[in-house]
Amino acid sequence: MSHLAATAPSTPLHSATAVPHDHTPQGGLAALTLAAIGVVYGDIGTSPLYTMKEVFAPHTGVALNSAGLIGAVSAIFWALMLVVTLKYVLLILRAHNHGEGGGLALTALAAQAVGNRPALRRGLLLLGVFGATLFYGDSIITPAVSVLGAVEGLQLLAPSLQSWVVPISVVVLVALFAVQRFGTAMVGRAFGPIIVLWFLTLAVTGVSHIVEEPAILAALNPLEAVRFLHTQGSHVLLALGAIVLALTGAEALYADMGHFGRRPIQLAWMGLVMPALALNYLGQGALLMRSPEAIDNPFFRMFPEAALLPAVVLAALAAIIASQAVISGAYSMTRQAIQLGFLPRMRVLHTSATASGQIYVPMVNLLLLVGVVAAVVGFGSSSALASAYGIAVTVTMLITTVLTFFVVRHAWKMNPVVAWGATLFFVAIDLALVAGCAVKFFDGGWFPLAMGCALFLLMSTWAKGRQLVLASIREDGxxxxxxxxxxxxxxxxxxxxxxxxxxxxxxxxxxxxxxxxxxxxxxxxxxxxxxxxxxxxxxxxxxxxxxxxxxxxxxxxxxxxxxxxxxxxxxxxxxxxxxxxxxxxxxxxxxxxxxxxxxxxxxxxxxxxxxxxxxxxxxxxxxxxxxxxxxxxxxxxxxxxxxx
Known part of the structure; x- marks a missing residue:
């Protein structure tokens, strides 16, 4: 291996952002907000395809009656409010590293904040790297579960197409990965309008069913969520493991901040994404209150038969966009890991002459394709993949909460009572969600954790090996x-x-x-x-x-x-x-x-x-x-x- 002395310094060249301030890339606020809707929210925007179906799956024990529906929708709504709105949109988006977000950027920020405590600094670096490895698991599962969930809508058009769901999904995914080498600039311009149409569709279909069954609006009362979780008894973790599917994609808000800035991401969430998601989940609950038999696929059952085929096509496009976002994120994460000294050099191709962030990493693309196809063929359905989906996301959320504490306490110098209180509140929520997903470990939850542990082994081995090489060169030089x-x-x-x-x-x-x-x-x-x-x-x-x-x-x-x-x-x-x-x-x-x-x-x-x-x-x-x-x-x- 030829080596050009590329090292990540033990101390930062510049101090991290000591106090939070806004960072908005060049471009009009409206244009950036539209782009943020297209790229940032594709993942969480496709969660309605499968979340409600999984909440009421037989293994969760959640009763499919009015009380259960109101409670489940309430739990989903307040999970979105507390975890996504309060934690990510209002707090964590303020913890940027010179305008950049994401797991490794936050890790660097936290490590700098405790730079005078070497042992703690090393521990935070290892914790952050492990969180980054779980992102790769998400990059495999998101395309698989999103595309499968969308293509499964074909079964409602013609039940005989059930055996074609997996082959069609594989073809769609292979085509998606095949076009990565051409860059995302051209398709990126279409992301915003398509996802805006998707969220408007979510909202309109939701309202149409809420009007027919307004009793579902009781779910907006947070006490209904508390009552729902309490009545689940020993099955509460199973219910939480399904509810967490509504939160997948929350990390993308933070990871993509460098591309769009804090304000556009916040405006997109508050102005369109959160209302559309809330209305759709309420609408699915309203539909199931009138027609419990629609539980086989409550999302697509919301559409009249004449609109079903366009809905499947739109859902497939939304799923592809959601997949594109995490694939591009995996490329960016790889480049960051290489330059921070956690991965060996790989071939990195730039697909845009003007946007340095638009890159293509052939080796990562190939490995992701193999992993995604294996997940689709191995699990066979979005329901089976849903068991594997939550655990990597929730552990990453927990790691993000821990790292953010060291930023707000040591870099921002926030009052210790406020810093500890907020951290413990979010840690309690994160631990509950992790526990809810952990019960699905043997049903597929092991899959992203196994990938994360394997990647962590590789990344830690590379970082330690480079240290040993440098020590040997110094000793013999x-x-x-x-x-x-x-x-x-x-x-x-x-x-x-x-x-x-x-x-x-x-x-x-x-x-x-x-x-x-x-x-x-x-x-x-x-x-x-x-x-x-x-x-x-x-x-x-x-x-x-x-x-x-x-x-x-x-x-x-x-x-x-x-x-x-x-x-x-x-x-x-x-x-x-x-x-x-x-x-x-x-x-x-x-x-x-x-x-x-x-x-x-x-x-x-x-x-x-x-x-x-x-x-x-x-x-x-x-x-x-x-x-x-x-x-x-x-x-x-x-x-x-x-x-x-």
């Missing part, structure tokens, strides 16, 4: 100042060019430099010791991109800083060093990289099997040349063995 002092007394042939030597430790002599001197007996006129660091912030201001330090005649040390949401373009960053008095000509510069061959050895580093796993990951890491946008014809790679 030569001290740079002493080397330069000895070199100044030695006559050496000089090449009239610039050499850039990439190092993991800027205080040791690059192995590539030693190999160059040994084999070629030549030294360049200008030699740059280069280190690339990724900050715990999404972006780094251009004026702080490069640190230039003169070491000796003909030698400079340059440290380049990038945010974890930025694309590292090393030649462009080096060209900017001219403002600091060092000219790095593009066509007169050679890049010397050390291709590390990691050798696992007995010792106190990691278990032998983890060291071998890290060695395999290192060997298969993506090209450093492409990742850092180095010119292919100006790179020289020299091999070196590193023992860990």
């Amino acid at each position: 030569l001290d740079l100042p002493e080397f330069l002092e000895q070199l100044s007394t030695t006559q050496m042939n000089r090449a009239d060019r610039t050499a850039v030597y990439a190092v993991a430790d800027p205080h040791t002599v690059p192995q590539a430099l030693l190999h160059n001197l040994k084999h070629n007996q030549v030294l360049h006129d200008r030699n740059i010791i280069l280190t690339v660091r990724f900050a715990n912030t999404p972006t780094v201001p251009p004026e702080r991109r490069a640190e230039v330090q003169s070491l000796a005649p003909g030698f400079w040390r340059i440290t380049l800083h990038f945010g974890f949401m930025e694309t590292p373009d090393v030649p462009e960053a080096l060209a900017g060093c001219e403002a600091q008095g060092l000219r790095v000509p593009l066509f007169e510069t050679s890049y010397f990289l050390s291709r590390e061959s990691v050798v696992a050895t007995p010792g106190s580093g990691m278990a032998a099997w983890r060291e071998r796993l890290f060695s395999v990951m290192s060997h298969n890491a993506g090209s450093v040349v492409a990742y850092f946008r180095l010119p292919d014809n100006a790179v020289v790679e020299l091999g070196t063995r590193v023992q860990i």
Whole structure:
């Protein structure tokens, strides 16, 4: 593996946002709000397809009568109010990392807030990384359950189509993943209007049934939710495990904040999404109060027969959009994890010349496709997949609550009584939801947890392995100042060019430099010791991109800083060093990289099997040349063995 000294610093380059403030990307508020509706709310917007059916599934024990319906709808409504509106929309959206949201951005923010307590900082980093791994489980289950739930509407048109639900779903999903390489810009422009139509449809169909059975409006009383949960007795966790399906997608509000800003996301939720969801759940409850037999598919039973086919088509489009949102999120999460030092480099393709966030990661796309198809074929129905759906989401919600506490208490300096009180309130809700999903562990809940644990193992192994590699390089490397002092007394042939030597430790002599001197007996006129660091912030201001330090005649040390949401373009960053008095000509510069061959050895580093796993990951890491946008014809790679 060729290595360009890309490291996540132990301390942030810039301090995190100490106090909350709004961050809205460029663009009109109305346009951003429309786009937010299309991208952010696709997942939670498709929850009505299957939530009510699962709440009254036989295994939950919830009675399909007026009291049960009013109580269940009340529990869903107040779950949306407390978890989504109060927790995410009003509180957590304020905890942004220089405008960016999401699990890893929040993790970096929390870790910075407790930077003076190393043990706690490491613990929060590990907790946040585990939460990030569960997002990948969501990225597999969301497309599977959403598309299956939509296509299952065909069974109402013609029961004979039941055997075609899984094959049609697989075809739709394969086509969805196949077009990812072309980027989301074109389809993205259509997201907003389609999802707006979807939410308007939810609202209109809901109102039409509420008018016929207004008694369902009693569900707006929070006491009905309390009474409902109390009367479930020993089955309360099963009921909670189904109700949580109405909340899936809440994390997307936070994860996509960097794309749209806090205000557009809040306006979209308050102005359209929340009212439409509430009206539709109330409408489904009203329908079931009049026609309990509609429980086989209460969402599609709300439509008259003539409107059923358009409803299925619209639901399928909404499901595809919901899937697109989490797939794109998986790409962004992968890039963040790579640049924060938790995953090896992968090939990242940019699908837009103007929007840096629109990327495509072929390896992630392939793995997600395999996982989604396996989930569809293996589980076979949206009801079966619903058992696997909640547990990853609820554990992620719990982790988000814990991390947010350290931000509001230590970064915002909020009153400890308020900080602890709010945290314990939301932790109690999250734990109840986690427990409700945990009872479905053997019915499919193990699936996302197993994926999360496997990914956590890979990510923690990579991070620990990189630490061991850097420690080995420092231990075996030569001290740079002493080397330069000895070199100044030695006559050496000089090449009239610039050499850039990439190092993991800027205080040791690059192995590539030693190999160059040994084999070629030549030294360049200008030699740059280069280190690339990724900050715990999404972006780094251009004026702080490069640190230039003169070491000796003909030698400079340059440290380049990038945010974890930025694309590292090393030649462009080096060209900017001219403002600091060092000219790095593009066509007169050679890049010397050390291709590390990691050798696992007995010792106190990691278990032998983890060291071998890290060695395999290192060997298969993506090209450093492409990742850092180095010119292919100006790179020289020299091999070196590193023992860990």
